[in-house]
Amino acid sequence: MEKARISSLQLFLLITGFLFGSTLILNPATGAKNDGWLAILIGGAVGTLLLAVYASIALLNPSKTLVEILRDRFGKVIGNIIAILYIWYFIHLASLVFRNFGSFMLTTTYPKTPLEVIIAVFALVVMYAVNSGVEVVGRMSEILVPFVPVIAVIISLGIITVHDFTAFLPVLENGISPIIKASFNLLTFPFGETVVFLMIFPHLNKRENLKKVSTLSALSATGLFLFIFFRDITVLGSHLIYQATFVPHLTSVLIPGINLEPLFNVNLIIGGSIKVVICMYAAVNGLNQLIGANDYRKFTTAVATFCFVLSIWVYENIFEMFDWAENIWPYYSIPFQIVIPLMLLFLSLIKKGNPAHEKSIE
Amino acid sequence: MKIKKLAIVLMLPILLTGCWDNVDLADINIVTAMGIDKAEDGKVIVTVQVVEPAALQSSSSGQARGGSAQPKPVFVESYEGETISDALISMKSIVDKRLFLSTIQVLILGERFCKDGINEALDFLHRDYQSEYLTDVLVAKDVTPEQILKIQSDMEAIPAMYIKGTIENTAIRAKVKRTTLIELFKDIKNKCRQVTIGQITKVNEKTVKTEGSAVFKDGKLVGWLDQYQTRGYLFATDKVKSTIVNIPVTNGKMSIEVSNSSGKLDVEFKNGEPAKLSIQVNLEGNIVEYIGKETLDSPGNIYKLEKILSQEVKKEIVMTLNKAQKDYSSDIFGFGTVVHKYHPHYWEKVMDEWNDVFSRLPADIKVEAKIRRAGLIKSPMMKDE
Amino acid sequence: MNSNILIILIIFTILGLYDFRRFIRKKEPAKVVIVHIIIMALSLAIGLFLAIGKRPISPSQWIERILKMTGVIK
Structure with missing residues (x-):
């Protein structure tokens, strides 16, 4: 395994940036209209629990990545099959982020640039980052991720003159079910997607901090979501939020006098690139461990090419993308994000209760 | 090897110089104003006002020289189409360059178009990435958008800038409802509040006037508010920044500049049904002009003036509310938002017929006026007899 | 015919060939080379189909069908 080490702060920033990633473009909480903040609260709380589950799995299986844990707990054959499915899932996730990102850029900023070109340029940069290794990505996050909240605050200050602070009323207008649906969507996108971090957790230099770091980052991401939701709803009102394709983008173009749209794009590029880099690293490294080769960098080009092709292939148009993100992605993700991790946690706990066995494995 | 690497690094910035479809400023037509109207047969007429940067330059230097025949700084073209985008695309057959819409300053809607509903225009403008959300929108009264855009003002070379300037000026004295695209x-599509848009009329070939506003119901134009009704509406909806209110006093008149105003809407409920609309306005003003004889030094006098001032403002609000309730049956104030x-x-029960419910409700209007300062002199200039 | 996709695919193929040259020099085990070739070939094949405008049924649609068949979603 690669001997790269990242600090607690870097991991915190990576998880926050990852959670923030494409949620900026496609925020599932808007499905609940005015009650989106309730959905964010519920989704955030359950999401934090889910992250704690992932952290516990990593703690119970010290310095092992997801692929190794799967093999240990499910046996070689089943473990390898599930590992292949996970690698597929990570590649799929990376291409979906590519596509979201590309579609957004296309609709708002680069209307005449072909989608493929935007994604390809993005993919080349991501390939370089993945080949540089986890340490470099961690240090990159230290420089870039702090910009995300700063930019969010700058945009909010810019539009402080246009507001309606009671716009989130009435509470529970359409009953509880849209909130439950939205919070479930929010749980699977983005919180559940942090299952990829099971490939990153072994790199943390101070293992005892893992739980604290993951909980803190989930909570701060929830806080940021809430902040942005309240900003958007006070400025736009619930009708427009429901109608607009890219909500925070709409907020950022409302600032009178200057055009802060590029700032918003910067925000998006930071979150999106961290998300893609992590997913692709997880996929490539997983593939590497699955085959038993010694260096994950051998597969980066191949996997990046595949991600690029898949991202073009995956949807025909933007409606399919939105429909998929809202209606199919959550159900498709349940086994990867909830069922298998819970089984892993359960199996790991059983093994832990039997220390003699644990020793023999080590 | 090092030189080779350096050469590659130095070549990379060449790739960073522009977008995919770099278009030079000389290759686009900068649209400063757009007008949308409907023809008799239901087709959409789109009018654009395009700036010629070169002509602008020569006209400013040309004036110094005493100028011969100058090219016009702007040109105005109209075209008909099934939809707005169709008209804009078809217009390419008469204009020479690509129309660049992000620079639109003013959007003028025709009366006939508004009567059929403005949702059509909004769909295109909201979908199109070039739209500038803070564009000012106006409705042309008794005149087509094309005629408005064809005026030639002496004050500004570009009519669109002139129109925008008048909106800004009029909005400061609260006589026009300033509406931006956003x-x-x-x-x-909000059932809680109906749309109002500022009104523009043509005075002569050189001047336009932005005063008053157009009232919509469910996206369709239903009527107009004059400048005083508009101000009453703005007072009630907390949009007045400053304005001059004239009040009658004994043997004369007085102008009061309102420097601070806040309006609050409420709906009182009784037994689960709305019983009364209430509007509460608090305002502060200063005396800026006084044509009369009494001195103003006693607090009692000022108190009387405050009473008159609040009566005047209340009269305007009552007038507007009556018009909205009786004539147009359109909740332009947004009482629906409070209910919602x-x-x-x-x-939920009343959502679709809220405008009818609104029209039936009695209203309770309270205006509290305070006069703070009287300017540099205490007694009026007029002599005591 | 989408030439942009073709050009991008060519760029990625060149990068892949560089990888390949390294594999041969370092005498990598056969399984690494095989996996690399499979993934590259698959991407290029799908990419070519996309470029000539014959889009194969996407994995998203497969997943949707499978989920519908198992009755998870309606």
Whole structure:
């Protein structure tokens, strides 16, 4: 395994940036209209629990990545099959982020640039980052991720003159079910997607901090979501939020006098690139461990090419993308994000209760 | 090897110089104003006002030289089409360059177009990435948008800038409802509040006037408010920044500049049904002109003036409310928002016929006026007899 | 015919060939080379189909069908 080490702060920033990633473009909480903040609260709380589950799995299986844990707990054959499915899932996730990102850029900023070109340029940069290794990505996050909240605050200050602070009323207008649906969507996108971090957790230099770091980052991401939701709803009102394709983008173009749209794009590029880099690293490294080769960098080009092709292939148009993100992605993700991790946690706990066995494995 | 690497690094910035479809400024037509109207047969007429940067330059230097035949700084073209985008694309057959819409300053809607509903225009403008959300929107009264855009003002070379300037000026004295595109997007499908848009009329070939506003119901133009009714509306909806109110006093008149005003809407409920609309306005003003004889030094006098001032403002609000309730049956104030927010269950039942409910409700209007300062002199200039 | 996709695919193929040259020099085990070739070939094949405008049924649609068949979603 690669001997790269990242600090607690870097991991915190990576998880926050990852959670923030494409949620900026496609925020599932808007499905609940005015009650989106309730959905964010519920989704955030359950999401934090889910992250704690992932952290516990990593703690119970010290310095092992997801692929190794799967093999240990499910046996070689089943473990390898599930590992292949996970690698597929990570590649799929990376291409979906590519596509979201590309579609957004296309609709708002680069209307005449072909989608493929935007994604390809993005993919080349991501390939370089993945080949540089986890340490470099961690240090990159230290420089870039702090910009995300700063930019969010700058945009909010810019539009402080246009507001309606009671716009989130009435509470529970359409009953509880849209909130439950939205919070479930929010749980699977983005919180559940942090299952990829099971490939990153072994790199943390101070293992005892893992739980604290993951909980803190989930909570701060929830806080940021809430902040942005309240900003958007006070400025736009619930009708427009429901109608607009890219909500925070709409907020950022409302600032009178200057055009802060590029700032918003910067925000998006930071979150999106961290998300893609992590997913692709997880996929490539997983593939590497699955085959038993010694260096994950051998597969980066191949996997990046595949991600690029898949991202073009995956949807025909933007409606399919939105429909998929809202209606199919959550159900498709349940086994990867909830069922298998819970089984892993359960199996790991059983093994832990039997220390003699644990020793023999080590 | 090092030189080779350096050469590659130095070549990379060449790739960073522009977008995919770099278009030079000389290759686009900068649109400063757009007008949308409907023809008799239901087709859409789109009018654009395009700036010629070169002509602008020569006209400013040309004036110094005493100028011979100058090219016009702007040109105005209209075209008919099935939809707005169709008209804009078809217009390419008569203009020479690509139309660049992000620079639109003013959007003028025709009366006939508004009567059929403005949702059509908003769909295109909201979908199109070039739209500038803070564009000012106006409705042309008794005149087509094309005629408005064809004026040639002496004050500004570009008519669009001139129109925008008048909106800004008039909005400061609260005689026109200033509506930006984003507000229309927000409210057009909102059942809680009906849309109002500022009104523009043509005075002569050189001047336009932006005063008053157009009242919409469910996206369709239903009527107009004059400048005083508009001000009453703005007072009630907390949009007055400053204005001059003239009040009658004994043996004379007085102008008071309102420097601070806040309006609050509420709907009182009784037994789960709305019983009364209430409007509460608090305002502060200074005396800026006084044509009369009494001195103003006693607090009692000022108190009387405050009474008169609040009566005047109240009169305007009552007039507007009556018009909105009786003539147009359109909740332009946004009382529906209050009902929706604080009585969601009742709102659900009444959502679709809220305008009718609104029209039936009695109203309670309270205006509190305070006069703070009287300027540099204490007694009036007029002599005591 | 989408030439942009073709050009991008060519760029990625060149990068892949560089990888390949390294594999041969370092005498990598056969399984690494095989996996690399499979993934590259698959991407290029799908990419070519996309470029000539014959889009194969996407994995998203497969997943949707499978989920519908198992009755998870309606």
